[in-house]
Amino acid sequence: MSSPSSPHYRGSKRADKEDKKFIEEKDGKVIIYPQAFDIIWGGDDRYWKISKDTPSPVELVQVCWLEVTGSYDIKSLEENTEYKLQFDVEPKADAFGWNNPVYVMAKVGDTRKWKKFDLSRDCRSPTNPAIVFNTGSKEKNPKLAFGLYDIWTGRWKGGLHIKSVIISPNKA
Known part of the structure; x- marks a missing residue:
């Protein structure tokens, strides 16, 4: 979590302590709420609106450095199996600055994958x-x-709700 001296929000400490309030495992899916993420500039209300005690979407007000990260202990997932990691996001009516791609990253061990997305269209x-x-x-x-x-x-961007990250079996 953020502290008064940090402009950043550190939710990963909650996830590491097995705070199940922000991580749901149901119906073969894992839902991780943004309160368990680390959000650069998330500790500053000028840039993000975060309810720190309730599983709920966070709102990006405006930033020029978008960095939202998290982690999950994969012990509940099947070994050597493909999964899909999806950011559940929704633009607000007044969203701006999404004319450049954003990148989604997933890393297990030494294997890191990146994918580029155009949120002006895709979300x-x-x-x-x-x-x-x-x-x-x-x-x-x-x-x-x-x-x-x-x-x-x-470049500055804003007006985006991040609802959760969903991990589910990849059904190609």
């Missing part, structure tokens, strides 16, 4: 930013790290 349709990953050996790679990024353009 207004039923297809939210998603990436496929393989769990590999859970003994060697017990953690999944993930993120949503636009840290290279330096």
Whole structure:
């Protein structure tokens, strides 16, 4: 979580402590709410609106450095199986600055995958930013790290709700 001296929100400490309030495992899916994410500039109300105690969407007010990351202990997932990691996002009516791509990342062990998305188009349709990953050996790679990024353009963007990250079996 953020502290008065930090402009950043550190929700991953909650996820690491097995705070199940922000992580749901049901119907073969895992739902991770943004309160369990690390959000750069998330500790500053000028940039983000975050309800820290309730599983609920967070609102990006405006930033020029978008970095939202998290992790999940994959022990409840099947070993050596493909899963889809999807950011459930929704633009507000006054969304701006999404004319550049954002990147979604998933990493298990040494295997890192990136995928580029155009949120000006993609998040207004039923297809939210998603990436496929393989769990590999859970003994060697017990953690999944993930993120949503636009840290290279330096352009301001805002008006986006991040509802959750959903991990589900990949049914190609």
